[in-house]
Amino acid sequence: MRFEELGMYPARVEKAVRESPAVVSLHLRSPLPREPSPGQFVMVWLPGKEEVPMSVSGWDGARLRISVAKMGETTSELQRVKKGEYLGVKGPLGRGFELGRGPYLLVGGGTGMAPLIFACRRLRERGERVKVLVGARTSSELLFVTEARRTGAEVEVTTEDGSSGEGGMVTDLLERELPKRPWKVLACGPEEMLVRVVEECVKRGRKVQVSLERYMRCGLGVCGSCVLDPVGWRVCTEGPVFEGRLLLRTDFGKFVRDPTGRRLPLPPGRRG
Amino acid sequence: MSRLTVKLGKLRLSNPTILASGLLSTGSLLCRALREGAGGVVTKSLTLERREGYSTPVVVGVKDGLVNAVGLTNPGGEEYLREELPLAKKGGGPVIVSVAGGKGEEFAEVASKAEEAGADAVELNLSCPHVRGHGLEIGRDPKLVREVVRRTKEVLSIPLFVKLGLSDRIVVSALSAEREGADGVVAINTLPAMVVDVYARRAILSNVTGGLSGPAIRPVALRCVYELYQNLSVPVIGCGGVEDWESAAEFILAGARAVQVGSAVATRGLRVFSEICKGLSNYLKREGIQNVDNLVGRLEG
Numbered sequence A: 001m002r003f004e005e006l007g008m009y010p011a012r013v014e015k016a017v018r019e020s021p022a023v024v025s026l027h028l029r030s031p032l033p034r035e036p037s038p039g040q041f042v043m044v045w046l047p048g049k050e051e052v053p054m055s056v057s058g059w060d061g062a063r064l065r066i067s068v069a070k071m072g073e074t075t076s077e078l079q080r081v082k083k084g085e086y087l088g089v090k091g092p093l094g095r096g097f098e099l100g101r102g103p104y105l106l107v108g109g110g111t112g113m114a115p116l117i118f119a120c121r122r123l124r125e126r127g128e129r130v131k132v133l134v135g136a137r138t139s140s141e142l143l144f145v146t147e148a149r150r151t152g153a154e155v156e157v158t159t160e161d162g163s164s165g166e167g168g169m170v171t172d173l174l175e176r177e178l179p180k181r182p183w184k185v186l187a188c189g190p191e192e193m194l195v196r197v198v199e200e201c202v203k204r205g206r207k208v209q210v211s212l213e214r215y216m217r218c219g220l221g222v223c224g225s226c227v228l229d230p231v232g233w234r235v236c237t238e239g240p241v242f243e244g245r246l247l248l249r250t251d252f253g254k255f256v257r258d259p260t261g262r263r264l265p266l267p268p269g270r271r272g
Numbered sequence B: 001m002s003r004l005t006v007k008l009g010k011l012r013l014s015n016p017t018i019l020a021s022g023l024l025s026t027g028s029l030l031c032r033a034l035r036e037g038a039g040g041v042v043t044k045s046l047t048l049e050r051r052e053g054y055s056t057p058v059v060v061g062v063k064d065g066l067v068n069a070v071g072l073t074n075p076g077g078e079e080y081l082r083e084e085l086p087l088a089k090k091g092g093g094p095v096i097v098s099v100a101g102g103k104g105e106e107f108a109e110v111a112s113k114a115e116e117a118g119a120d121a122v123e124l125n126l127s128c129p130h131v132r133g134h135g136l137e138i139g140r141d142p143k144l145v146r147e148v149v150r151r152t153k154e155v156l157s158i159p160l161f162v163k164l165g166l167s168d169r170i171v172v173s174a175l176s177a178e179r180e181g182a183d184g185v186v187a188i189n190t191l192p193a194m195v196v197d198v199y200a201r202r203a204i205l206s207n208v209t210g211g212l213s214g215p216a217i218r219p220v221a222l223r224c225v226y227e228l229y230q231n232l233s234v235p236v237i238g239c240g241g242v243e244d245w246e247s248a249a250e251f252i253l254a255g256a257r258a259v260q261v262g263s264a265v266a267t268r269g270l271r272v273f274s275e276i277c278k279g280l281s282n283y284l285k286r287e288g289i290q291n292v293d294n295l296v297g298r299l300e301g
Ligand SMILES: Cc1cc2nc3c(=O)[nH]c(=O)nc-3n(C[C@H](O)[C@H](O)[C@H](O)COP(=O)(O)OP(=O)(O)OC[C@H]3O[C@@H](n4cnc5c(N)ncnc54)[C@H](O)[C@@H]3O)c2cc1C
Pocket: A041, A050, A052, A053, A054, A055, A056, A066, A067, A068, A069, A070, A071, A072, A073, A074, A075, A076, A111, A114, A115, A212, A213, A214, A215, A216, A240, A271, A272
């Protein structure tokens, strides 16, 4: 890779779309140094504010889409960005999903649907069989259900409060679905959910790839802030997508790091 | 590859490539760098107190390099030495702890804790260009260098290296460090720099200014190493834009006994160390040179 490819590329906002009360998608035109693939992310800089990692939720050959949930200061401000404004983008970065022959089962919790909808589209374009299990706390937080259906994928939803689909966790749907076919599983969502997904898949002998989130200071593989111990894998470089089985020997589901690099137990209920 | 073994004072390295300070930083990644072929690794610069550092963006790529202003982010010397150093040591090679500070006592205190915790050597960062009072201001003042090195040397029995940045006093500062017992000099750190985004009409780094690293600074770093080699008797360790065996060999010919590799980790990955070693080893064989030591400073003319 060349150093220029790690630079900040201007990204003009062409469209801002509210997907749900919690999530806004931004369509960005940017002269990226490489084409993004599903599961990769970009570092998005709001000039004057911080730079944060965001999964690529779509790519149409010229425009990049990111889908932003409000978590704190930068993500709130990003949701207010208007058409015509400029952001900065570094990327695409990291290792995405390895996509081969199906059938594929995609399991998304909350904003975890962002990288999965891109993977869903890519798989359907290749004619693969895809089923998507979408979960959220409540129906208004379900993400990309209609868009997933439009790709021709089979879609099932569930909400924790039962306001849409059957009440419960998306992992309940997974348990029921796994024995039915030799599914290859892709998952993204709260880390507690991902742990259950991986355990279930390992138990059933199914291949599973998960997309992880960690605090990222650089996104370029130089600072070490996103590392998984004890193996020394950088979520920004060797990840964010990992083979689920391999994660079981790491901090996955157990520890995260704060911005100074201090190791802390995974906070309960963290969205990613 | 015994052709590649080098000695820096009392410190033996299996090869002359060392991971530079501030890159990778966390224990398990330093361990990986050692296992993937680095002859040694340097930790991020530790301070007595924990430091958040600057807000993002802290690093950005430019043509032939990176510009960074991380702000010496670290969880504090004690915590790092307790949590990360043991993981790094599992790599089996020498771990050099980098220490930063504002005052002589601070350097000495963190350095002695590092020795207690099992560090193989200490590197004093007297060259950070973007944290006021924590680097370059010390490194370009030979009196302050003398003071900091003397105090640290007093409490240390493991080797002590001093990392200096570009300044018109680099040779004088290095001589002061040598006189106070420094076991080697590392040169150079990043060069003061900044990056502007014309659409945002803003400096990209949150700290506005930062430091340039990578191949863009190599000719500058080479000249520093060359001048230091002419004037010092302790080993010089070259740093700045090493990315392949040719660039490593350039530094060695200019007088470096070992090289540090930083930014190239971003573009070449952790393989960079073993790739440099393989290339160097073949080069030595082709040239009929027994050990890399025999190449140090061997410029013709
Ligand atoms: C590879 C990757 C892909 C991501 N993709 C998306 C995406 O597609 N859509 C999306 O909305 N968000 C995504 N995130 C999470 C997003 O980066 C964080 O929500 C964001 O950095 C928070 O910034 P803030 O300034 O708004 O909030 P802060 O004020 O920085 O934090 C607010 C809260 O968010 C938590 N937080 C901070 N950083 C992270 C993080 N990296 N992961 C999880 N929680 C965090 C903090 O602990 C705090 O509780 C992704 C993160 C990673 C690492």
